[in-house]
Amino acid sequence: MRIIYSVIIFLSFFISAHAQAPAQNVFIITLDGTRWQELFKGADESMLHNPDYVKDSSLMLQQYGQGDAEERRRRLMPFFWTVLASQGQLMGNRDLNSKVNVSNLYRISYAGYSEIFTGFADKIFIPNLAVNNRRLNVLQWLNKQSAYQGKVAAFCSWNILPFVLNEKHGTLPVNGGYEMMEDDDSTSALINNVQQTIVSKGNTRHDLLTFECAKNYLQQHHPKVMYLGLGETDEFAHEHAYDTYLQKIHQADAMIAELWYAVQTDPFYKNNTTFIITTDHGRGNKNSTWSTHGFWVKGSGQTWLAMLGAGIVPDGESNKQQQLYQKQIAATVAALLGVNFTASHSVAAALPLDTNLTSSKKNVAVKDR
Numbered sequence: 001m002r003i004i005y006s007v008i009i010f011l012s013f014f015i016s017a018h019a020q021a022p023a024q025n026v027f028i029i030t031l032d033g034t035r036w037q038e039l040f041k042g043a044d045e046s047m048l049h050n051p052d053y054v055k056d057s058s059l060m061l062q063q064y065g066q067g068d069a070e071e072r073r074r075r076l077m078p079f080f081w082t083v084l085a086s087q088g089q090l091m092g093n094r095d096l097n098s099k100v101n102v103s104n105l106y107r108i109s110y111a112g113y114s115e116i117f118t119g120f121a122d123k124i125f126i127p128n129l130a131v132n133n134r135r136l137n138v139l140q141w142l143n144k145q146s147a148y149q150g151k152v153a154a155f156c157s158w159n160i161l162p163f164v165l166n167e168k169h170g171t172l173p174v175n176g177g178y179e180m181m182e183d184d185d186s187t188s189a190l191i192n193n194v195q196q197t198i199v200s201k202g203n204t205r206h207d208l209l210t211f212e213c214a215k216n217y218l219q220q221h222h223p224k225v226m227y228l229g230l231g232e233t234d235e236f237a238h239e240h241a242y243d244t245y246l247q248k249i250h251q252a253d254a255m256i257a258e259l260w261y262a263v264q265t266d267p268f269y270k271n272n273t274t275f276i277i278t279t280d281h282g283r284g285n286k287n288s289t290w291s292t293h294g295f296w297v298k299g300s301g302q303t304w305l306a307m308l309g310a311g312i313v314p315d316g317e318s319n320k321q322q323q324l325y326q327k328q329i330a331a332t333v334a335a336l337l338g339v340n341f342t343a344s345h346s347v348a349a350a351l352p353l354d355t356n357l358t359s360s361k362k363n364v365a366v367k368d369r
């Protein structure tokens with residue numbers, strides 16, 4: 001009997017030690033303007049029936065509209081609701097009182113990305129334009145630390161993100177919009193050829209190209225901190241295309257699955273890498289407002305957060321009554337790596353990673369929402 005107890009004690013110690021092993025690499029992934037409603041409840045059936053938002057309702061209903069919320073969300077985001085739900089954490093299901101919010105007033109992309117990476121909800125309004133952010137972000141800061149110098153990289157679909165991340169400051173490489181890859185390997189050459197052939201280039205690059213850029217860079221250079229910013233979800237939502245918005249969410253889930261597989265089959269990253277996945281803002285919470293977001297649109301401040309990998313307790317979908325904020329992510333990225341991000345502006349406290357987030361209320365001294 002004593003042997004059995006010893007084995008149980010050893011196993012439980014091993015499992016908890018394994019789950020909370022510190023990260024050596026952190027990847028931040030964002031899905032622009034993707035609502036918590038679709039993540040946690042799957043496709044909205046009433047929207048699938050609406051010809052203003054969906055071109056072929058019967059096909060979309062067949063793909064994403066069957067069953068209860070749990071089945072619908074699994075159909076929409078199979079990686080999230082299999083691997084991530086069993087091995088990671090998902091916060092922001094407001095039906096379970098788990099809340100994640102932006103702290104900034106504006107609820108648009110520039111403000112959201114700035115808050116995620118600087119850990120600070122800037123009161124100064126910067127519209128979604130090519131204006132350099134004066135605030136220090138955690139990626140820039142890490143790239144200045146000797147352990148991470150030259151080991152931080154960002155790839156994003158939106159061509160304004162290099163300005164939000166202050167690439168011109170010269171301390172962080174950001175590949176944004178239809179920017180060419182600088183490497184001269186055959187995959188980079190292929191990506192660049194494809195990018196050159198795209199005739200009408202908007203502000204947001206095809207996410208698949210951004211993803212291929214990031215994946216190839218990962219394989220060639222093994223960055224320790226990488227940001228992948230996907231943007232098409234927001235683009236199609238603004239066009240009222242609920243069908244394409246769903247397809248882009250589904251595609252993002254598949255890309256994250258592929259990236260996780262690449263990480264877990266690479267000895268450099270295996271079991272020492274953490275994914276933090278989130279969005280820059282929510283959207284309207286009604287069928288009449290879902291396509292838009294901003295200061296006046298109710299629901300725009302509601303976001304979500306998912307974490308998977310080293311240092312993350314596998315608690316699955318959170319049903320804890322809690323309030324988390326987007327601005328906590330910057331310090332969390334640093335904390336996962338065992339360092340403390342500081343800047344001339346205030347930086348919100350990291351999420352409490354060594355618990356199942358029940359104590360998060362105590363740790364967040366914020367009253368701005």
Ligand SMILES: [Zn+2]
Pocket residue numbers: 033109234238293
């Ligand atoms: Zn938008």
